[in-house]
Amino acid sequence: MAKLIVEKSAPLKGTVKVSGAKNSVLPIIAASLLAQETCVLEEIPGLKDVEVICEVLESIGAKVNSSKKGIIEIHSSTLEHFEAPYELIRKMRASFLVMGPLLARKGRARIALPGGCAIGTRPIDLHLKGFQALGARIELGHGYVEAVADKLIGNKIYLDFPSVGATENIMMAATMAEGITMIENAAEEPEIVDLANFLNSLGAKIKGAGTDTIKIQGVKELKGSKHTVIPDRIEAGTFMIAAAITGGDVTILNALPDHLKPIIAKLRECGVTVEEYDEHVRVKANGQVMATDIKTLPYPGFPTDMQAQFMSLLTVASGTSVVIETVFENRFMHVDELKRMGANIKIEGRSAVVQGVDGLQGAQVKATDLRAGAALILAGMIAEGKTEISDIHHIDRGYVEIEEKLRGLGAKITRTKDE
């Protein structure tokens, strides 16, 4: 299997451009199933996950044209099937996001249960609770969940936790339900706002996205539209840490400071300079990084998807940091790998206590999940010697041309070919 080889690099310098957001594009592609006319999506990142969701759409009967780089055209006027098989759901949990649109379009959806993954058990109870509240009957069996509804009817739905996926799935299902749906304790992530903006461009009537209460007035039909996906705030955050950890000075283009508030605040607490502009940020290191504490929370709190990368930075900070993971119950898989590189980290329940060390050493390590993989690249750039990262298919799920982009900033990183 291919590996990434990372060597100790000079301070990163220069400019890098962030791609469209993975976590926006996946629900938006799923939402295209709701449209009777063509949808044209722009700023599409060339990611493995995007290929998988397009395969899911095609398996349902949508026509997907991705011949132009960065643009996808989707035609969903006729949908032949209402089922997404295990082979596709297994590849990517976010495939489950086709359930809401299929239920709205076909009155029926049969989707393989996604199951857990390296970062937690990741149940879908809140998605199902929402569909039931809209009038769907839910049946579970043989590893599949089936939802059926002659007609969806708007309702008030309170989410026990502001789940991103549940908010998206319910919002999509409700676009064509009869009457008004209110989602309370909804997720407030920028990707929810992007999805709502896309749905509204198709003719949906959604208000309040980006707050904890989303109101959806059902409409009869959705048309087509053209939409540009927002920048990936997690990719931007990863480059920000890359600048900070190597003692560099990097300008990150296509990065919205408004979406990066907790990352900017925490980097400043570490003593790093962050300059904010309309659509870019500049990150400049100022010598030794200082320890700080982090607690992951739903947006606008510190994102769980940046926890592993920030921890890499804290491994070499002066002093002791505490990192608390509250969103996923098992998102510390990178800790053992960082410890193999000489980090001093102790896990106590949902907290990791990171005692800064003078330096890291290169080692053979494994990307246990997407962001764990990104964290190891960051650690590899400051470690003495060579770091060899295996299982990099996880990294390719969420980062476009990561080694080319980092090399453009002066990093020493190469990919070995598949054996």
Ligand SMILES: CC(=O)N[C@H]1[C@@H](OP(=O)(O)OP(=O)(O)OC[C@H]2O[C@@H](n3ccc(=O)[nH]c3=O)[C@H](O)[C@@H]2O)O[C@H](CO)[C@@H](O)[C@@H]1O
């Ligand atoms: C494709 C995508 O957008 N992925 C993101 C999305 O994942 P995803 O949408 O899966 O994350 P959720 O916000 O749903 O999950 C947050 C927490 O809620 C729990 N939960 C969720 C649904 C449910 O029905 N029941 C339940 O208990 C989960 O197990 C987890 O502990 O948001 C996460 C939290 O910001 C990010 O880490 C992921 O990168």
Ligand SMILES: C=C(OP(=O)(O)O)C(=O)O
């Ligand atoms: C956890 C992540 O993604 P997904 O929900 O697609 O697994 C992530 O992007 O870090």
